[in-house]
Structure formats: C-alpha cells, structure tokens
Amino acid sequence: MNGERKSAVVICPGRGTYNAAELGYLARHFPDAGLLARFDAIRGEGNQETLSALDGADRFSMAKHTRGDNASGLIFAASYGDFCVIDRDLVEIVAVSGNSMGWYTALACGGALSAENGFVVANTMGTLMQQSLIGGQLIYPWVDEDWVPNPARKAELLALVEEVGAREEVELYLSIDLGGMLVLAGNAAGLDAFEKAVEPVQGRFPMRLANHAAFHTPMQEPVAAQGRSRLDPGLFGQPGLPLIDGHGQIWWPGATDAEALYGYTLGAQVTQPYNLTRAITVAAREFAPDLFIILGPGTTLGGAVAQSLICADWRGMADKAGFQDLQAREPVLASMGMADQRELVSRG
CATH class of the missing domain: 3.30.70.250 (Malonyl-CoA ACP transacylase, ACP-binding)
Structure with a gap:
C-alpha cells in the first residue's frame, strides 16, 4: 500500500482456522501478556487447559486443538490480538464483521463486548457446543x-x-x-x-x-438456550464501530438495542444460517472500503471473502483471475495470517 491512510472493514475468522501451521501463533503475535494471562485465568476457573499451554504445545493435536472448547478460545485470542496491532495511522477501521464464531470476536473488536467478556462468550459457546456435539x-x-x-x-x-x-x-x-x-x-x-x-x-x-457440530441450524436450539442461561445480557453494550452480522444487518454505534444484540447473538446467530456472503456484500456496498482486513489465525477465509466480492460484482471482479489482477495492482485483501500481508496493516 502507498502511504495514504486506507479505510478498512475487518473480518474475524471462525472455527477451523487454528491448525498445525498456527501452533505458537499467540506466542509469536499476541501483544498483551496481561490480557492473555486474564484469558488463561478464565480458562483456569473452568478447569480448562490454558491458552498459553495449548498454544505452547510441542506438537499440534487435531483431537485436542480443534475441539470446540479449545479452538474457540484460541481463535478468539489470536484474532483479537491481531485486531489490537492494526496500525491506525495506516488504517481507518470503518466496520467489523466475522464468519460464524468470528461474530463473537467481532463483538469484542467492535466494542459491544469488552475483550474479557468477548472471550467468556466465545469460550462458553465453544464449550457448550463441544459438550453437546450435535450433528x-x-x-x-x-x-x-x-x-x-x-x-x-x-x-x-x-x-x-x-x-x-x-x-x-x-x-x-x-x-x-x-x-x-x-x-x-x-x-x-x-x-x-x-x-x-x-x-x-x-x-x-x-x-x-x-x-x-451442526452450527447455525435448529439442531442447536438446546445450545442456544444453555448459552442464554449462562451468559448475562448485561455483558452487551453499544458498539463503538458498526457491526455487520450473519444476516447482513448493521448494528450502528449509538443506535443499537443491546438486548436485541444479545438476543440475536444467542438466538438466531446460533440457530439460523450464517450468510457471510451477504455480510461481505453489505460491507462493500455500504462502506466502500479500500481494504478488507482478515484477522488471523489461518489463511483460509481469504478465498471466501474474495468470492463474496466477486458475487457482489465489486470493482468489476468477475472471477479468480480478475481478483488476482486487482490484488496485484492495488491490494484489496490483507490477511494477517500471512506474514507479507500482515506487514501492510500492522505494527507487528
């Protein structure tokens, strides 16, 4: 990117993005040791292995690291840490969205949840889903x-x-x-x-x-109900940034009903289809950002975001070659899970 400040929509990834290549991601990138210690303390209160121990393991275990009760916390922390190091002198964040469990991270990045409350929500819902493992x-x-x-x-x-x-x-x-x-x-x-x-x-x-599990379907009604019984509506507040949800609805700062946001997050968001394609389309058309920043961990969400932009006929992109051509001339996606793209938007 050139030296001009770019407007950006931030996208938070969901499950399946912390894999063998991401082992040690928190050790390499998480910027706030005190906050990570608080996340670890929350895990400890529930007799769960700490994120530091999971991330610092000698080897990646599919059976352990991809379980909902472990993966959700790891992914939330990795994504939130990446959000914290976006260089605001280079980037003006105009909206935040996410894919699937990335919605919980988006709520924290956007300010509707504090970092610790966002972690509690993501960790609680990931744990409940793992305990039930429906479908x-x-x-x-x-x-x-x-x-x-x-x-x-x-x-x-x-x-x-x-x-x-x-x-x-x-x-x-x-x-x-x-x-x-x-x-x-x-x-x-x-x-x-x-x-x-x-x-x-x-x-x-x-x-x-x-x-x-069978996320975002009626099969998850019991998990949604358990989530509502465990998590208090008082955790939720006004966002500081516009949030684009899995229906493509925008939750605006100063105009959000926090109870309705709680109801969506622990209701329809869990039991109805999540339309990332629609969320990206709304982000492109309503905010016309220079850039989409995809937080880590992982690098798999970039293709889906690019495909969503092609479906929206954004900037005339019609296929993979059209996206690659535009990306080479003037990057429209920056995936923080990739070292060269991370450097474009972050302080580290």
Missing part, C-alpha cells in the same frame, strides 16, 4: 475452480438440501453461505445422503469438517 458439517462448492459464479448450480444444490432434509429421520440444512461454498450441517443420515447425491469435485469436495 456435523460438510463443505461443497457452487463455483468452479476459476470462482465464476453459477447461481443456477447454487439453486440446484439448495433444492437438493431441502429435498434431503425433508426425508424421514433426516436433518440437513444450509449452515453458512460462504462465498462460493455452501457449508451444510445435519445429522449423519443427512450428511451421508448429500454426499451420495453429488459428484466429488476439485479433488476434495464434499469435505467433512472435523470436530464441527
């Missing part, structure tokens, strides 16, 4: 490898989801509208039926997501 998730694309939108294919797949989900003793739902991907969730019968009904594509789809 599972898989991911399947509706765009080709060149990221060219194919709305007819998307409609076809969503119709299949509806048809499969209507069968007796079968549950299948759209969980996340994720750029050019559909994240589906359901019970074992629903996921199996979908996998049998579609062609394998791009060498890896349909792909089951390890240690993921």
Whole structure:
C-alpha cells in the first residue's frame, strides 16, 4: 500500500482456522501478556487447559486443538490480538464483521463486548457446543475452480438440501453461505445422503469438517438456550464501530438495542444460517472500503471473502483471475495470517 491512510472493514475468522501451521501463533503475535494471562485465568476457573499451554504445545493435536472448547478460545485470542496491532495511522477501521464464531470476536473488536467478556462468550459457546456435539458439517462448492459464479448450480444444490432434509429421520440444512461454498450441517443420515447425491469435485469436495457440530441450524436450539442461561445480557453494550452480522444487518454505534444484540447473538446467530456472503456484500456496498482486513489465525477465509466480492460484482471482479489482477495492482485483501500481508496493516 502507498502511504495514504486506507479505510478498512475487518473480518474475524471462525472455527477451523487454528491448525498445525498456527501452533505458537499467540506466542509469536499476541501483544498483551496481561490480557492473555486474564484469558488463561478464565480458562483456569473452568478447569480448562490454558491458552498459553495449548498454544505452547510441542506438537499440534487435531483431537485436542480443534475441539470446540479449545479452538474457540484460541481463535478468539489470536484474532483479537491481531485486531489490537492494526496500525491506525495506516488504517481507518470503518466496520467489523466475522464468519460464524468470528461474530463473537467481532463483538469484542467492535466494542459491544469488552475483550474479557468477548472471550467468556466465545469460550462458553465453544464449550457448550463441544459438550453437546450435535450433528456435523460438510463443505461443497457452487463455483468452479476459476470462482465464476453459477447461481443456477447454487439453486440446484439448495433444492437438493431441502429435498434431503425433508426425508424421514433426516436433518440437513444450509449452515453458512460462504462465498462460493455452501457449508451444510445435519445429522449423519443427512450428511451421508448429500454426499451420495453429488459428484466429488476439485479433488476434495464434499469435505467433512472435523470436530464441527451442526452450527447455525435448529439442531442447536438446546445450545442456544444453555448459552442464554449462562451468559448475562448485561455483558452487551453499544458498539463503538458498526457491526455487520450473519444476516447482513448493521448494528450502528449509538443506535443499537443491546438486548436485541444479545438476543440475536444467542438466538438466531446460533440457530439460523450464517450468510457471510451477504455480510461481505453489505460491507462493500455500504462502506466502500479500500481494504478488507482478515484477522488471523489461518489463511483460509481469504478465498471466501474474495468470492463474496466477486458475487457482489465489486470493482468489476468477475472471477479468480480478475481478483488476482486487482490484488496485484492495488491490494484489496490483507490477511494477517500471512506474514507479507500482515506487514501492510500492522505494527507487528
């Protein structure tokens, strides 16, 4: 980027972004030892292994590090730490959004929750989901490898989801509208039926997501209810930055009903589809940022954000090559999980 201050929308990643390559991310990047110690103390009060111990492990364990009760806290802390080191002399943050559990991080980054209360919300909900572990998730694309939108294919797949989900003793739902991907969730019968009904594509789809439950579906009603019983509405306040939720609604500073925000976060956000594509579209059209900053950990969300912008016909991008061309000329995405892009927007 040149020396001019850029406007930016910040995107907070969700589950599945802290993997083997991210082990040690907090040790490398988290800027506030005191805050990390407070996060660790909160974990200790619940007899949970501290983030420092998990992040400092000798080796990454899929079984341990991707569990909801561990992954949610690790991802929240990594993302919030990255938010704290964005260089405000280079970047003016105009709005914040997130993908799935990244909504909890967005609430803290945007000021509707304090850092510690945001951690409590993310850690509590991740723990409740792990304890229940209702259903599972898989991911399947509706765009080709060149990221060219194919709305007819998307409609076809969503119709299949509806048809499969209507069968007796079968549950299948759209969980996340994720750029050019559909994240589906359901019970074992629903996921199996979908996998049998579609062609394998791009060498890896349909792909089951390890240690993921049927997030953002009616199957999570019991978890949402438990969350409301554990977490007090008084934790929530006015945001300091506009927040764009999983329906594409904007929660504005000074005009937000904190009780309604609590109700959405521990209600519809848990039990209804999360539309990241819509959130990114709203962010692009309402705020027209120079840049989208994707917080770490991980680097997997960049493709979904770029695909969402292509679907929105933003800056004339029509496919992967169009995005790559624009990104090479004037970066529109900065992924803080990548060292070279991190340097563009951060103090460290």
